[in-house]
Amino acid sequence: MTLFRMQSQSSRQPPEALVERSKFRVASGRKLGQRALVTCFALLALFLGCAAQKAPAKSSKKKPVAQAQRLRNGIETFDAAWRIIYDSHFDTNFNGVDWVAVRDELRPKAKEATTVGELRKIIEQMLGRLGQSHMGLIPGSVADAFDPEKVREALASAVRAFSNPSRTNQQSALRTEEPDDWDAGGSQEGEVGLDVRLIDSRILVTRVDADGSAQVAGVRPGWIIESIDHERLSDRLKKLPPSLESGKARFLAWRMVRSLLQGRPGTKVQIECSNEANKPVELTLERQRAKGIPAKLGLLPPLRAHLESELLKSPSGARIGLIRFNLFMIPIASRFDQAIDEFRGADGIVIDLRGNPGGIGGMVMGFAGHFLRERVSLGTMKMRGNEIKFNANPRWVNPRGLRVEPFAGPVAILIDGVSLSAAEIFAGGMQDIGRARVFGETSPGQALPALWDRLPNGDVLYHAFADYLTGSGTRLEGRGVIPDQPVRITREDLLAGRDEPLLAALNWISEQRESGPKPRSSASRP
Secondary structure (H helix, E strand, O other): OOOOOOOOOOOHOOOOOOOOEEEEOOOOHHHHHHOOOOHHHHHHHHHHHHHHHHHOOOOOOOOOHHHHHHHOHHHHHHHHHHHHHHHHHOOHHHOOHHHHHHHEEEHHHHHHHOOOOHHHHHHHHHHOOOOOOOOEOOOOOHHOOOHHHHHHHHHHHHHHHHHHOOOOOOOOOEOOOOOOOOOOOOOEEEEOOEEEEOOOOOOEEEEEOOOOHHHHHHHOOOOOOOOOOOEHHHHHOOOOOOOHHHHHHHHHHHHHHHHHEEEOOOOEEEEEEEEOOOOOEEEEEEEEEEEEEEEEOOOOEEEOOOOOEEEEOOOOOOOOEEEEEOOEEEEHHHHHHHHHOOOOOOEEEEEEEOOOOEEEEOOOHEEEEHOOOOEEEEEEEEEEOOEEEEOOOOOEOOOOOOOOOOOOEEEEEEEEOOOOOOHHHHHHHHHHHOEEEEOOOOOOOOOOOEEEEEEOOOOEEEEEEEEEEEEOOEEEOOOOOOEEEEOOOOOOHHEEEEOHHHHHHHHHHHHHHHHHOOOOOOOEEO
């Protein structure tokens, strides 16, 4: 695939009187290349989108001042957002969109905007014309909680530490301890211990945590959630555009339900469900502190990363390690290493990325290195005038400092409609080089790395600056990772306690065990 250079035609050059090259402009292509590994934190739009709904209101004394300031900067904000995309977008053809014409069409509307909400809608409409992921606005009320430059610095340190294969004790600017000043009533999220998916136009419970309030209340996989706090979910789902691609609709539905279920720990949420007998059940669930280790990026609210692993046995007696984690965040790295070491003598390993919205893209290089003996390219990040190879780093030393062989047995990866960004890069890269077989449902195809840039009105523009291609040149954006073996989840299977994608993966590994060599499991001092 060709990497386009900046075009110089007059049709692409905006009048300088219209848009200044201000301090809000992003860095040059060269600087973007230096920061590329730092900016694959794709799930910020998801978490900050939820935070925006719960952001505490400003005091009545400060709100009119902030509102007036943002309105005075309205047209400057629109111009800055347009210019940032014009200067930094990886495709100088702008995905087939006439970017100058878009500005000419929407700028008069931005100039007439009388409220912050109107202005944001116009800018979001402009970004939406590109039809690509990782494009959006973070409201100033939320953006005030973090400094984008500090976030970048923290991510840079984290990725440098993780991607260096010579370091076994990875250090990071990411804080993994409980922050002393963490606002338990605001930033901290609480959950009820269940996960959901949109299946056949219904919101179904797909997973119930063993120690969550949903489990205690008797919620079971396969139940239909009809309403949350007396709001009918069917009414919410009707608001999704009819033309919306099914994969994106499933992701947006999941995000919507997640935001409704989450809240401050100790608060309660009322849900109405239809149980296995299709009888209505009304429950009041108390939100508990989200499980996992808090990982703090700069001044962002902490995100909780958690990993689970267990050794399973297939009907044929194969010993198979299962690793499931929710985010590609640094606290997961050491736990992933330990899980691989525990399963080094297993007949195969299943990595469950269902519901994993991504994280730090550079982590995929270290994770893939557990299964490869050579520095194989998982893909390429392409920017204007630059590109970076995502090469797997073979892992020859385990967490105890012993010399080991990378795991040589079969690897299965599970994905679904909520596996995106770094999860797609890992699954797609491993599939592309033939090192893993992928099971489940096609991922959303939201795999672009992104940057943050503060706008004149205080909002932050979240925008893609690079494209990602697998080693064979397959573009994941808009396409997603297509499973080698598609396996659809049904309500009947959930009610029966069957995890069909996992069962398919276990059966495949069992077949490989019977026909192939056993993995090595030796370890010695280096």
